[in-house]
Amino acid sequence: MVLSWVWLGMAAVSVVFGLLTGRIEAVSRGALEGAGAAVQLCIAMAGVLCLWSGIMEVMRRCGLAGGLARLLRGPLGLLFPGARGDGEAMEALSANVSANLLGLGNAATPLGLRAARRLHTLSGGGRSASNDLCMLVVLNTASLQLVPATVAGVRTAAGSAAPFDILPAVWVTSVCSVLVGVLAAKLLSRTWR
Numbered sequence: 001m002v003l004s005w006v007w008l009g010m011a012a013v014s015v016v017f018g019l020l021t022g023r024i025e026a027v028s029r030g031a032l033e034g035a036g037a038a039v040q041l042c043i044a045m046a047g048v049l050c051l052w053s054g055i056m057e058v059m060r061r062c063g064l065a066g067g068l069a070r071l072l073r074g075p076l077g078l079l080f081p082g083a084r085g086d087g088e089a090m091e092a093l094s095a096n097v098s099a100n101l102l103g104l105g106n107a108a109t110p111l112g113l114r115a116a117r118r119l120h121t122l123s124g125g126g127r128s129a130s131n132d133l134c135m136l137v138v139l140n141t142a143s144l145q146l147v148p149a150t151v152a153g154v155r156t157a158a159g160s161a162a163p164f165d166i167l168p169a170v171w172v173t174s175v176c177s178v179l180v181g182v183l184a185a186k187l188l189s190r191t192w193r
Contacts, residue, residue: 007110044157049150053107056099068098079139079182082132089118097139103149112140131189138185142177145170 013127018027060066064171072094076083083089099108116136123130129137148170 005151016066028101041154041157045150045153046151049107049153053104056102056107058105068094068101070094072097079135080119081131082130083119086118086122089115089122093136096136097144100140100143101146103145103147103151108140108143110134131185134189135182139178142181143174144178145174 002086005132014027014031015024018024059068073090076090076093076097080089080093083093092111096108096111099111116133119130119133119136123133148164151166151170152163155166
């Protein structure tokens with residue numbers, strides 16, 4: 001709701017200053033060009049998302065995604081002690097983290113929602129978030145990525161000749177953000193009750 005007011009305010013200020021400076025046609029031309037660029041970006045991103053979602057589906061059908069999920073169960077059991085014994089929760093968590101590792105944020109969202117529902121049920125379904133649910137939010141927000149497919153898709157749509165040349169920077173920053181997030185979540189879970 002607040003963001004709607006921010007966008008409305010920005011648009012209103014642009015129109016007012018366009019009128020005051022006599023450049024309202026530049027404002028309207030910029031708005032139309034921006035809208036056209038947004039549509040082109042959406043179309044380019046739809047292709048990239050279809051490609052990577054298809055790759056994820058192939059990985060799932062041939063067992064690679066399941067193997068990655070099984071590989072992640074040990075570390076995830078340490079991060080989510082309340083879900084360690086629940087197969088459904090661990091499967092949803094593993095699938096969510098696997099999709100995030102592959103940079104498929106949009107594909108990871110429904111998996112994260114499924115994991116969040118299961119974690120909420122395991123914690124008794126109260127009105128406050130459990131430590132495991134908070135950790136899931138931290139992992140989804142920080143999102144360790146091996147292949148930043150969405151970012152590479154945006155870079156490709158913007159005309160980048162080498163969309164994956166950002167890999168080392170993505171790896172370093174995502175590892176740092178995940179480590180800081182996990183440490184903060186663990187520290188706060190022990191001190192804030």
